[in-house]
Amino acid sequence: MDKEAIDSLYQGYFAKVYQHTQGYISYSKAELERFKQNNISQTYGELLYPSVQKMLQTLKPQPEDVFLDLGSGLGKCALQVFMQSPMKKVIGMEASDALFAQSIKITEQAKMDFPFFWDDQREFSLRHENFLSADWEDTSLIYTCSTCFTQSLLAEIGRKINQHQSVQQVMSLRPLPTLTRLPLASVIRVECSWDSSLCFHYSLRN
Numbered sequence: 001m002d003k004e005a006i007d008s009l010y011q012g013y014f015a016k017v018y019q020h021t022q023g024y025i026s027y028s029k030a031e032l033e034r035f036k037q038n039n040i041s042q043t044y045g046e047l048l049y050p051s052v053q054k055m056l057q058t059l060k061p062q063p064e065d066v067f068l069d070l071g072s073g074l075g076k077c078a079l080q081v082f083m084q085s086p087m088k089k090v091i092g093m094e095a096s097d098a099l100f101a102q103s104i105k106i107t108e109q110a111k112m113d114f115p116f117f118w119d120d121q122r123e124f125s126l127r128h129e130n131f132l133s134a135d136w137e138d139t140s141l142i143y144t145c146s147t148c149f150t151q152s153l154l155a156e157i158g159r160k161i162n163q164h165q166s167v168q169q170v171m172s173l174r175p176l177p178t179l180t181r182l183p184l185a186s187v188i189r190v191e192c193s194w195d196s197s198l199c200f201h202y203s204l205r206n
């Protein structure tokens with residue numbers, strides 16, 4: 001089967017399994033206040049299927065890599081990364097209760113439909129956490145759809161990456177000015193659910 005046919009099958013599957021999910025949540029006042037207090041950005045949007053592939057082509061992930069999506073939302077990008085890369089572990093961290101609950105349902109369905117992706121003890125782990133206070137474990141590659149993140153949140157992310165020695169590459173839709181440990185390697189254009197965007201690629205690898 002050629003790549004186009006395989007991509008159609010994947011995209012058809014994602015459209016089917018995500019058809020009843022809702023990314024745009026109307027948060028209560030209390031939730032919005034909690035988000036503000038904890039530096040959580042409420043805006044939702046997604047990286048589109050071809051751009052997830054473009055990101056993977058840029059990162060060139062290896063089986064020993066651990067990928068972390070900071071703010072994984074419905075888990076769509078993380079799930080595609082898990083299905084289309086050889087990495088041993090893909091993690092998504094999401095603070096929103098409503099988005100996280102939906103992402104778990106989808107993961108359970110995907111595991112029933114395609115259990116072989118979980119072969120060889122590969123892990124797909126979605127966590128209901130604020131990524132600023134969470135343990136990033138042995139993460140080596142980070143992606144963050146940071147378009148609507150505040151400067152303060154971007155600064156915190158950069159500082160946390162500086163302290164996390166296992167992180168070797170980062171893809172961020174906004175520049176991370178406080179990130180000093182990893183040089184900017186390239187800037188690529190990606191397509192998102194709202195529009196096209198630049199994506200800043202920081203890397204210690206050649």
Ligand SMILES: C[S@@+](CC[C@H](N)C(=O)[O-])C[C@H]1O[C@@H](n2cnc3c(N)ncnc32)[C@H](O)[C@@H]1O
Pocket residue numbers: 038039040041042043044045046047069070071072073074075076077093094095096099129130131132144145146
């Ligand atoms: C623009 S969406 C990206 C969804 C997905 N990563 C993608 O690219 O398709 C950003 C997500 O980050 C989450 N988020 C923002 N700040 C967060 C924080 N401090 N901790 C955990 N999740 C956060 C939001 O709830 C939202 O779901």
